[in-house]
Amino acid sequence: MSEEQAENVLTLREAQTLCRAALRLLRNWGLSNDDIQALMGQLPEASRLDFENEQQQPNEDMIVRANLLLSIHRQLRVLFADKVQGYQWVKKTNLTFNGCSALDVMLRSGVGGIVEVKEYLEAEVSR
Template sequence: MQFATIQPTASRPDLPAITDEEAAALARATVNLFRAWQLTDLEARTLLGDMAQRTWARWKEGSIGRIDRDLRARMAILMGIHKGLRYLFSDPARGYAWIRKPNANFEGHSALDVMMRGEITDLIDLRSWLDAERGAW
């Protein structure tokens, strides 16, 4: 019996894939964002899906290598979080500081505490919360 080959399809064909050039730009922007958020190396690596210490060190030096699909998605979500904060806070410094402040909406935890649980869904949840706060629903 012969079976036809089924071609894989993108999970969201309505959304364009992040190109290699866009991924490299996202990586550079992520390094800059993490500096603004004053993250430790451990915090940064955790938000990037437990990135290897050597890889993170290379990124900080400007040497960006191959970036897989999951990491591209994480960075895109992080940029969405940044965008949401920029909408909510007219003073960028307040938005950068907000991620460490305890928040009653997160049972007294900070947004960073929520993100540091390490799952991509935690990043998605925070981005969705920020979108709802600014009235994007």
């Protein structure tokens, strides 16, 4: 493993913290457990406890999804001074997504949809 790769490896504690933050974000968005499950990937039943147990280990897919979702949150915080507006934006229809909400796009297309929403928001922030 190169030094650069070693720097990009999360410790178990960091991975748990990242996933815990993403799960908290999804709850703040007011999502159902089914929607949370779909956005975070296949969570083992124990993982629904927010990774409080030190033995619970998020898999690579969960870590990628959590990172992308938190990136979306960061972009929304830049765009909306009121964080509640950002939370609500996720469920509002958007002409950019052909009248669907960002949540619809993410649920329909999985990681690809999450990336699509993230890239859209990054473009909006850079305007």
